[in-house]
Amino acid sequence: MTVAEVAAEVGASRRTVLRDISALRDEGFIIHTDPGRGGGLRLDPGSIQTTVRFSVIEVFALLISVETMRAAGNLPFSSLADAGLAKLEKALPSDKVRDLRRFLDCLYIGKMAPQVDLSDLGTMDPELLPAFETAFLQHQYLRFQYRDAKGSVTRREVEPQAMLILPPVWYLVAWDPDRNDFRHFRMDRIRQPECIEDRFFRRRYVPFKEQVSQVRRM
Amino acid sequence: MTVAEVAAEVGASRRTVLRDISALRDEGFIIHTDPGRGGGLRLDPGSIQTTVRFSVIEVFALLISVETMRAAGNLPFSSLADAGLAKLEKALPSDKVRDLRRFLDCLYIGKMAPQVDLSDLGTMDPELLPAFETAFLQHQYLRFQYRDAKGSVTRREVEPQAMLILPPVWYLVAWDPDRNDFRHFRMDRIRQPECIEDRFFRRRYVPFKEQVSQVRRM
């Protein structure tokens, strides 16, 4: 298109369109121009940028998802996804980036344990991530309802110490003060999670043995 | 904080700050106010929205990553990630959404084949996704350099028919006209991909057998 055509289309003057083009170039759009008779404007489609607005927790969820995928060695087209990730992370306020790092420090990934029963694999409670965010970062106790493999439901009150992924199952690794030992809880079996103001200290969690690596970032 | 304090901090008038607060509320920020002596403003931290600008191909890469993760049954905190995904998809121009769907139609995921040698697992060529986008959506031939398991390098010219994920390895499934059969190419062994204008017809690809499902969306 020529500048005059664009101006007619949007109902602005030639001068304004030229100014807008200059502004768009400053914003990163790549617009080729050909002067002279038969010339005009060409917008590089690859340079089109779309604007997305996220809440902080959404960025958090996306980053954790993709980081986990990377840790599983399963991130395709990584340099492009990386660029997107970098933008996501840059969008987070700096204190939230610190939180994210600390959260990822608690995240471990391993191979699937072959003997796990997947027939009843459910979805996680939507409140789980916000609850984890508080529980892990503030070292607060977590109280929840847990349905074990046999179907019996109990109420637990534990110290969240780590998260363990044995794809496709996610586990909460927590110190159970009642039983004085670590326990693994399948996240899809947790309901009604809530944090308790009381604080605890972090314990040393040694994941099973080999075959488990930490989802680290930078 | 009080409005007067905010005004002093940002160097604007009380009136302007009040106008800006009203605008922020229109944008979805949740700001509680307490009138009367000792009152002031309180910003709900959960309502903070950050603005991120993506190129179309970055959105594409992120969506493919997360969709694949979902197909692998490995998407944690899904309702929150979903909200982020929905925003990402909404940010795509509608013709690109159609492209994305068609691209995902070509994507299959299965269990890891246990006998694969992962010692030389490399990273994909950054040009691979843009090349795939053209090759799969325009049904164009793909030409590339391929280094096989023995290390010998050949040049190929094939019809891209599907992508197969056997985590953590990604394969291009393509019809090789020279050999008159389907061939599987590990994506991390592909270099210098480029599309050729010639078109081909889609062939019926039947992935191995069971254990492989399609990464479908909606």
Added chain:
DNA sequence: ATCAATGGTGCCATATTTTGGCACCATAGC
């Protein structure tokens, strides 16, 4: 060589939008 069609820039008056100040209202605590 000349001419017309194109992008591009500088300048300035005009149009539009934003800002600041003021008066005033409602509410809550002292």
Added chain:
DNA sequence: GCTATGGTGCCAAAATATGGCACCATTGAT
């Protein structure tokens, strides 16, 4: 009742965007 707070309507002033004009550079057609 007084004071400190958020909130609104109004209007003039300040800031910004727009449109018009003159003019330059480049390119292709005549």
